[in-house]
Amino acid sequence: MPILLQRPFTAISLALALTIAGGGAALAQKKYDTGAGDTEIKIGNIVPYSGPASAYGTVGKVMGAVFSKVNDEGGIKRRKVNFISYDDAYSPPKAVEQARRLIESDEVLLLFGTLGTASNTAIQKYVNGKKVPQLFVATGATKWNDPKNFPWTMGWLPSYQSEAHIYAKYLLKEKPAAKIAVLYQNDDMGKDYLKGLKDGLASDPKRIVAEESYEVAEPTIDSHVVRLKSASPDVIIFFTTPKFGAQAIKKLGEMSWKPLTIICNVSASTATVMRPAGLENSQGVISTSYAKDASDPQWTDDAGVKNYRALLAKYLPEVNPADASAMTGYNMATTMVEVLRRSGDDLTRANIMKQASSLKQFPQEGLLPGVTITTGPDDFQPIEQLQLMQFKGERWQLFGEVISGELGN
Template sequence: MQLGVMRKAAIGLACGVVASWMGLAHAAEAPGVSAREIRIGQTGALTGPAAQYGLLARAHAAYFKMVNDQGGVNGRQLKLVLADDEYSASKSGELARKLVEKDQVALMFGSFGTPTNAAQSAYLNSLGVPHLFLGTGADKWGDQKALPWSMGFQPSFRQEARIYTKHILQTRLDAKIGVLYQNDDFGRDYLKGVQDVLGKLQAFKLVKVLSYEPSDSNVESQIASMHNAGVEVLVLAAIPKFAANALSETYARNWRTTIYIALGAAGISTTMEPALDRPGVTLYSGAYAKDPRDARWADDEGMRRYRAFMHKYLPDEDVTNPLPALAFNTGALLVQVLRQCGGDLGRANVMRQAENLKDVTLPLLSPGIQVTTAKDDHYPVEQMQMARWDGRRWIPFGQVMSVTFQPWSIGS
């Protein structure tokens, strides 16, 4: 009897050793993964014209530190390898190659910017490197056939613009519409969204379309042209620097218009400084996450966790800034994916798990909004609400709407 027990114990020990060895061997075969660490690459605008978004990268680093302090993921620490691309597409493409080939990252995660991520995407997809939960809402990240290894996070810019245009037609049916957009994939997605809803029958309502380059100093001449053209409703697809400048010029001209601001810019405090307690301009945007500035979330469990995180890991940053809140959500989503991977952290399985998220609730998503993905669905967040500026903050209103599948027919 004793011999049998000892034999079983020996077999169990041997199996454990083999399983452990196989786990280590598998980790060694997965790029960017060791027995103790998962290396994650990211590019960010730490400097340059979009430097306000550098906080997003710093918040991701802080989030991973919190996760590591809590034991990591499946026994491994998360190592963020961050590179400053200065919001330059050419630099971003070069840095992505360096992160993969020299720094040996397992995947790319949370990189900021539409033109910058676009410069990386062909290279990363050609190698089968997961390119996940990007800081951009470009519609292309949902094109799983063209970019099977890429996936955004927030609602698509194009779908966001469709919702804004539908709201314009519901509230200002005869308004003359203008679009001012950044001349890249980011801005062009908004223009396409407006055109989708207007269609051929109502295309005449779009009376002025202008663009700007990220290298421009300001958009004051474009705002003047919009005003002189009699635009009554402006869709503003701009990053914070230019959105703030557009608002300043609008108020300076005493132009009593209505502006729909891209939600990625509207949530940044510097964008809205010109509009603080200023009447005369009606401002709309969108919302899909809890706003740290909104008192109604004071006792919310997710918000309490977020504030505790900020207090401990980013004590010198503004807790009401939405960028760390975004990082808190996307960081939690990546951790969910890695946990689903179990012991198989190869790139193919990481992507497989990113495409297998079912009704995931994140701490700072608005109530009723969950994350679901599939192999043919690369849009993690597909819902949002309209929001109106009250002079101090954005107030969401109306029902939560799907931004991917809308009940209206395009061009109607």
């Protein structure tokens, strides 16, 4: 029987063993900032559940449902997501109040999916001063892609300027002589859209023959639509939020006025805009999309849409799957879950921003084929592709190719 000779455990061997053990412990060490721990991740959110943009409240509800599902399935590395969502009624001062409450009282790790251009503008400097991630804001303003000056703020939606640039490309090609009228919301959102359109039409700026802006506090925009008609445009473009988009399309029908009509993506919901406006009035309206429409038969057997429908059926049966805001909330929240998973046990605010800015062609299951999420340390614009669509019958129908809406292209 062989004899195993044991060598003396020298001081050098002991030192080496301790070094290896210490290194392993360092590698396994968990890192937390305020709002994170072994059992919980606190996430703050602000959405207009009331007020003139309350149709967007669905976004926050579906986000919450996604996190509930994650928690029911064991959480993220056994940590439950504590999703704290407050109403700001689409009011910037209220948004500031709620942001302070979330960061200073609730002590959240990060803000996620805060909705509205004006509201996010109101809190951006404060949040960046606190070095709290303001991640995947639910607004397409171009300003969210500014990592140099606001390294803690990142958008998610395609930028409004990029989207409007696509409409300009379409009109220059398909309607080269058409006169254009524009109705836009008199805030950062509407002005961003308008700038994108004008930049896209820079070669022929006189094409825009009329502009009307409205205030979000106005009960109706009917008078603005009437004034635009007096300019006899061939094309009318609505850069509005859902309530006013539905009013505008309905008013066109009441006036028996049939110009080529374009409505921005944020107001292209079948459930909250097109149906309330009247299906007969909505025929032929053009918009863009980057996400799947759950009411479209082509996605009946699509795995991503099936997962989306199953989530709503279990957690929010009262929400219509055809509501584009519901799909937006679903896609944004599943992106956030991916970032948290990639962050592992390093749940520091700096690492979360690092992971959020390191997404490479992430194939979000609710996005259209060919549309992926890509970010980098110098590019905080996750989605830059869209596809044109037209409303026919009871739903939107996609046409053309997926187009890069990146400004300058």
